[in-house]
Amino acid sequence: MGKAWLRDRRRDGYYRMAKRLNYRSRASFKIFQIDDRYRIFRPGGLVVDLGASPGGWSQAAAERVAPNGLVVAVDTATMAPLERVTVLRGDVRSEETRRDILGALAGRHPNVVLSDMSPNLAGNASLDQSRSAELAQSALDVARSLLRSRGHLVVKIFQGEDFPEFLRQVRADFRFTKAHSPKASRSASSEIYIVAKGYRGPPGDDSEESASEE
Ligand SMILES: C[S@@+](CC[C@H](N)C(=O)[O-])C[C@H]1O[C@@H](n2cnc3c(N)ncnc32)[C@H](O)[C@@H]1O
Numbered sequence: 001m002g003k004a005w006l007r008d009r010r011r012d013g014y015y016r017m018a019k020r021l022n023y024r025s026r027a028s029f030k031i032f033q034i035d036d037r038y039r040i041f042r043p044g045g046l047v048v049d050l051g052a053s054p055g056g057w058s059q060a061a062a063e064r065v066a067p068n069g070l071v072v073a074v075d076t077a078t079m080a081p082l083e084r085v086t087v088l089r090g091d092v093r094s095e096e097t098r099r100d101i102l103g104a105l106a107g108r109h110p111n112v113v114l115s116d117m118s119p120n121l122a123g124n125a126s127l128d129q130s131r132s133a134e135l136a137q138s139a140l141d142v143a144r145s146l147l148r149s150r151g152h153l154v155v156k157i158f159q160g161e162d163f164p165e166f167l168r169q170v171r172a173d174f175r176f177t178k179a180h181s182p183k184a185s186r187s188a189s190s191e192i193y194i195v196a197k198g199y200r201g202p203p204g205d206d207s208e209e210s211a212s213e214e
Pocket of ligand 1: 024025027028050051052053054055056057058074075076077090091092093116117118119135
């Protein structure tokens with residue numbers, strides 16, 4: 001991505017660039033930027049993508065875990081199939097969806113949990129923020145129950161009064177934590193991504209098992 005990329009960015013923005021490069025959404029560039037900076041994905045990795053529709057992050061993650069990796073994508077909304085992606089439909093907060101995720105993982109622990117989940121916006125900043133914090137919390141719960149030891153979490157949250165407590169929890173569970181505002185986010189937005197690396201806990205072990213292994 002050189003001069004043409006910069007020219008595109010100025011003239012067309014991320015939305016047009018996503019269309020031209022056949023990405024499902026402009027959000028693909030956010031996760032590419034995060035991965036370029038923090039090294040989240042690795043070839044052969046296993047990724048759980050929460051709030052995945054229409055699939056921009058899943059598509060980007062599937063590209064970076066190729067050829068033997070797998071992405072498990074979850075959303076309440078429908079999502080068209082993608083190569084190297086298992087698509088599940090359901091609410092991440094429900095037990096049933098969590099069981100479906102376990103089923104799709106077939107006993108393996110993911111290296112990465114992603115969450116770009118957003119609430120339906122009510123237009124009331126405080127309410128939107130607390131709903132976003134609830135979704136971020138459920139992503140952290142999923143990460144705690146599934147992630148392999150030393151695995152990574154990237155989670156979106158709207159900044160607001162619940163943010164410091166959420167960040168404190170993530171800091172307690174991961175060796176490295178950074179609050180990141182990707183360039184590909186709309187500038188007026190209060191969304192922020194917490195990039196957390198090196199999960200401290202069980203249940204996963206820290207062997208370098210890949211998604212292609214049984
Ligand atoms: C910003 S979009 C995700 C965009 C996606 N990362 C991409 O790159 O294309 C947020 C998604 O979160 C989903 N979502 C919100 N609450 C959810 C929940 N409780 N369970 C599952 N998905 C949820 C929405 O349906 C929506 O598709």
